[in-house]
Amino acid sequence: MSKMVILASQSPRRKELLQMIVPKFSIEPSHFEEKAVQERIPERLVRLLAEGKAKTVWEKHPEDLVIGCDTIVLSPDHEVFGIPENREEAKRMLLSLSGRTHRVITGVCVMRRGKKSVFHQTTKVTFQMLTDSEIEAYLDTGEPFDKAGAYGIQGYAGALVERINGDYYSVVGLPVAKLRKVLQKF
Numbered sequence: 001m002s003k004m005v006i007l008a009s010q011s012p013r014r015k016e017l018l019q020m021i022v023p024k025f026s027i028e029p030s031h032f033e034e035k036a037v038q039e040r041i042p043e044r045l046v047r048l049l050a051e052g053k054a055k056t057v058w059e060k061h062p063e064d065l066v067i068g069c070d071t072i073v074l075s076p077d078h079e080v081f082g083i084p085e086n087r088e089e090a091k092r093m094l095l096s097l098s099g100r101t102h103r104v105i106t107g108v109c110v111m112r113r114g115k116k117s118v119f120h121q122t123t124k125v126t127f128q129m130l131t132d133s134e135i136e137a138y139l140d141t142g143e144p145f146d147k148a149g150a151y152g153i154q155g156y157a158g159a160l161v162e163r164i165n166g167d168y169y170s171v172v173g174l175p176v177a178k179l180r181k182v183l184q185k186f
């Protein structure tokens with residue numbers, strides 16, 4: 001591995017998860033303009049966003065190894081849910097997820113001089129049926145507002161999930177098992 005590992009993310013969850021597999025790294029959130037990326041295929045979208053985040057940081061630190069990530073929720077109606085902008089949007093997302101199965105897709109890009117690896121991981125999550133007051137109570141926790149799809153499986157929403165099929169950590173924001181394998185090649 002190169003001298004320094006940089007996690008190009010402001011997400012405290014990703015920092016915690018990366019600590020499972022990398023003993024020492026620094027953090028530099030990326031200011032990549034996500035809205036500039038136009039891509040209709042969700043898997044391609046997360047990969048492009050992960051790559052954009054990694055690249056903007058790597059350009060400032062070309063000697064280092066940079067990791068960029070992006071997580072989206074693909075709703076049961078195949079709508080892409082990012083981080084909700086307000087309570088109304090968060091409620092609409094949770095109503096759509098209630099009692100149904102959706103996909104969480106996390107893209108990761110590892111970049112170093114002369115080498116790049118981009119992958120994504122998809123996990124299926126099924127929510128219990130939620131009443132209006134359960135959704136309101138969950139919104140009151142404040143948890144939905146910095147998370148794709150308006151929920152955090154690692155928090156209160158863990159009790160709203162019926163089942164999951166795939167990598168739990170990928171839902172939280174970083175597929176650590178797959179990333180560990182990829183980092184071995186760097």
Ligand SMILES: Cc1cn([C@H]2C[C@H](O)[C@@H](COP(=O)(O)OP(=O)(O)OP(=O)(O)O)O2)c(=O)[nH]c1=O
Pocket residue numbers: 008009010011013014029030053069070071072073083104146147148149151152153154171172173
């Ligand atoms: C579905 C889900 C998402 N999330 C989080 C992971 C991500 O932090 C966030 C998705 O937004 P992202 O845009 O992927 O990431 P971010 O803006 O938080 O951080 P950065 O771009 O700097 O890396 O949602 C959870 O914490 N738990 C969950 O169950």
